[in-house]
Amino acid sequence: MNILAQTEETLKQAIAQAVLNAGLVAEADMPSIVLETPKEKAHGDFATNIAMQLARVAKKAPRQIAEDIVSHLDKSRASIQQVDIAGPGFINFFMKQDYLGDIVATVLEAGEDYGRTNTGEGQRVQVEFVSVNPTGDLHVAHARHAAFGDVLCNLFDASGHKVDREYYINDAGNQIDNLARSVEARYFQAHGVDMEIPEDGYRGDDIIDIGNTLYQEHGDKWIEADPAERLAFFKSYGLKFELNKLREDLAEFRVHFDRWFSEQSLYDDGKIEAALDVLKEREYTYEKDGAVWLKSTEFGDDKDRVLIKQDGNYTYLTPDIAYHQYKYDRGYDKIINVWGGDHHGYIPRMRAAIQALGYPVEKFDVKIIQMVNLVEKGERVKMSKRAGTAVSLRELIGAAGVDAVRYYFVMRSNESQLDFDVELARSESNENPVYYVQYAHARISTMLKQAKNKGFEVDGAFDASLLTADKELDLLTKLGAFPQVIAEAAEKAAPQRLTQYVFDLASALHSFYNAEKVLDGDNLELTSARIALMKAVKITIANALKLLGVRAPEQM
């Protein structure tokens, strides 16, 4: 439990009690008390708008209500120093100076656990993300998915959820046959035969690699082989090759999955049949034009969807329904999919399918990641995966580094399109906020080293009440907010809150650094307190960066 939240809770209770004592409203009609931290210092440490909220019910002017509340407030209860009424009816609270005093000790004691909360109450969350077809390289847009999904999972974990990260491998559809035929063409090309890549084939460099590797390992063996046998082998070979590459690239990007789930396994284990049986039993399917349809319109979809095509094959949707049934059967409290903006139209039919299966659709949620446009010299670069002109994740990492790429992609709202300027990400300059934050961490490291070298007590007792300078109070307030930032970022699935926070914290640190001297031989008491403060800031920045999957360097 963190200090700030406790203080706020006590304060809220005191306010609620005052409202009741003033007879403004019946207990049943009591609105929830909202506390905010004002931007202006003149508006106190906390403020509430409760008087305005009550204006209607109590049929009184907000300022009058505010006065009633204040006169019934038990100031002794919550470290309140002073209360003001301001503006249209805000009640501003100025806290006793030491209300922030325990924060440093709390942070130091919690260490790398500082910031963790249990707001998730152990709920089990499953997050499926990336899930790129194993037919080519991960490119820029996938990097955004990977960074977002991974940080989201970290946030869930840090806020008391139990998370499973899952990658759905599309290893059963047409595209895998296309992969096999593309590999075949590259294999023959490696042999010197000018076989063309099929129309729907993949033209990425990775396929050339596969063809060459295959040719080196197997020589001419497959040239004269039975075509069906050859394709079957090339399919499984290509799949393995691609999956390994995906795994390695993601690992390098510091993204790991708890489970790689094979679409093919849904066929092999009869899960698709089972799901179809349920849909049929519940009478949400019908036959028309030689195909089997799902009555998704009964659940708000624009039109019904085909489950089994005229040719007897499943559409993409069908195994995916079985997959989601299986997710539900595993007992998750939340099932989250991270999809690209171009798939948003897929959401209504998936929701419909879940309801048709008889499962609670509230558990299902989709986070949409909008497009990434690559920008070079101010102009958008057209990318095409099929044509092989997309910039791969690997190239991106090579150019800008994992830290910068991850930070950059999580910095903005996932729902906004993003222009990614390669040169900007590449530039190790002040345009890159990740360096700014890392620098703050490294700066503290250096200070602490200096402190040791100069013989200051680094791990001793300290008196936090000496931390009264503006910049210190600013740091303390920000430190105290960290657990709440994590909880809110998780709840709203908004990792950009975390980058924003850690940037602000770094900013406060730099500002403090330039305003005050930490190591002061003439004031050992204050020095001890400030060293403790620095350690707390360092821990908090490191914890935040860890959630972002960004390194916290000791020196730069």
Add this chain to the structure above:
RNA sequence: GUCCCAGUAGCUCAGCUGGAUAGAGCAACAGCCUUCUAAGCUGUGGGUCGCAGGUUCGAAUCCUGCCUGGGACGCCA
């Protein structure tokens, strides 16, 4: 035509459950290193929050309509 996302400072973007004078970075301008890392700090200028209505004590935020840009509307995946 229907649906989704976006439109906020010159540029890139934040903006919480509706709150007080709408923020940050970059760019521009003016300062700060014999002192713990100047990859930093301090200050200045810069805004009809796309447009028009509505809801209310109060709207960048919620509702409706419209405009602009992007995306999606398949028995592809």
